[in-house]
Amino acid sequence: MKTARKQRLILIALMVIGAGVATAFALKSFNENLMYFFPPSDVAAGKAPKDALFRLGGMVVKGSVERPDKSMLVRFKLTDFKQEVTVEYTGILPDLFREGQGIVAHGKLNPQGVFVAEEVLAKHDENYMPPEVAGSLQKPDKPTTGRQL
Numbered sequence: 001m002k003t004a005r006k007q008r009l010i011l012i013a014l015m016v017i018g019a020g021v022a023t024a025f026a027l028k029s030f031n032e033n034l035m036y037f038f039p040p041s042d043v044a045a046g047k048a049p050k051d052a053l054f055r056l057g058g059m060v061v062k063g064s065v066e067r068p069d070k071s072m073l074v075r076f077k078l079t080d081f082k083q084e085v086t087v088e089y090t091g092i093l094p095d096l097f098r099e100g101q102g103i104v105a106h107g108k109l110n111p112q113g114v115f116v117a118e119e120v121l122a123k124h125d126e127n128y129m130p131p132e133v134a135g136s137l138q139k140p141d142k143p144t145t146g147r148q149l
Contacts, residue, residue, distance in 0.1 A: 035106060039136035044083035048109060056085060056115050057104040057132050065099055078103070078115075080136050089117040096122040104132070 037055040038048045048054055058078035065076040072091055076099075077084045087105055097103065097120060105117035 037104075037132040039080040039132075040078050040085040041080050041083040041136075043085045043109070043115065050109055053106060053108050053118070055104055055106045055132070056087070056117075057136065058085075058102070060097070060099050060101050060103060062099040078105070085115055086113075087115045087117055087120075089120050091120075093120055094122040098122075 035053055035055055036049075037057060040056065040058045042048055043056060048056075056078060058080045061077040061079050061084060064084075065074065067074055074089050074093060075086065076089075077086055079085075087107075089105065089107075102123050103120055105115065105120045107115055107117035107119070110116050
C-alpha cells in the first residue's frame, strides 16, 4: 500500500472514530437530561423511578396546602382523582399556585415516598392545562405509563 493511500485510510478511520465519540457524547447528554412525566397514580403504584428526576402533574388537593413552620417549606398533595401524592417544595411558589389548581412539578422521590420538588409550575390561565396533566385526568380507565417530555 502506498503511503498516500495509507494516510488517507488513517484519516478516514480517525474521522469515523471521532464521529462515533461525538455521537456517544450527544446520546449520553440527551439521556441524562431526559425527564419523564408520571401522574400520581403511577407514582403511588411504584412505577416512577426512585433515584431519578421526573415530572409529576395533577391537581392540588383542596385543604392540603400546609406550611409547617415559618420557613419556605410548603407541603401539599397532588391528585389525578385516583391517587394522591405528597409533595414538598422549598422556595417561592408561583403566583398562580392555589388549591384546586393544575400544576406540574419536577423533582424526585425521597426514601419516605414524598415527592421533593425542585420547581413548581402552575397553569397560566383558566383554559390552559399541561397536556400531560389533561391526558392523565381525562382517561381514568386507561393505564398510564411514564411519558417523555
